[in-house]
Amino acid sequence: MHYDEAFAARSKFGRLVVQGGLTTGLLHALIATDLPGPGSVFLSQNWKFTAPVFVNDTITAEAVVTKVHATKPVTTLEVKVTSQTGIVVLEGEAWCYTFDGA
Numbered sequence: 001m002h003y004d005e006a007f008a009a010r011s012k013f014g015r016l017v018v019q020g021g022l023t024t025g026l027l028h029a030l031i032a033t034d035l036p037g038p039g040s041v042f043l044s045q046n047w048k049f050t051a052p053v054f055v056n057d058t059i060t061a062e063a064v065v066t067k068v069h070a071t072k073p074v075t076t077l078e079v080k081v082t083s084q085t086g087i088v089v090l091e092g093e094a095w096c097y098t099f100d101g102a
Helices: 005-010 020-033
Strands: 040-049 059-068 074-083 088-098
Touching: 020 040, 020 059, 020 074, 020 088, 040 074, 059 088
Parallel strands: none
Antiparallel strands: 040 088, 059 074, 074 088
16 A cells, blocks of 8 residues: 555555554644744654545645643644645544653
8 A cells, every 4th residue: 555556556545555654743843842832742642544644745734722731731723634636534632741941
């Protein structure tokens, strides 16, 4: 599905599909650099892949803060990854911890 073009051509997708780890990698970068920001790590994720990402697609990761813990540096985020055609390819929720002094 990810490396064998002949196999992928016979699948329901008809061509190579990018591995999900590359799609979620954008979320890892977003969390660690922008929202919540440096020093942040995932505590947990709950997401689903809703459409395939193909070779040469352009995808965009988004996160929205939905909850901030009152006494701990823990944030809940709604996350989404969208393709260049506007199709949501991943959606879900993530919990992040931000280390003090980062």
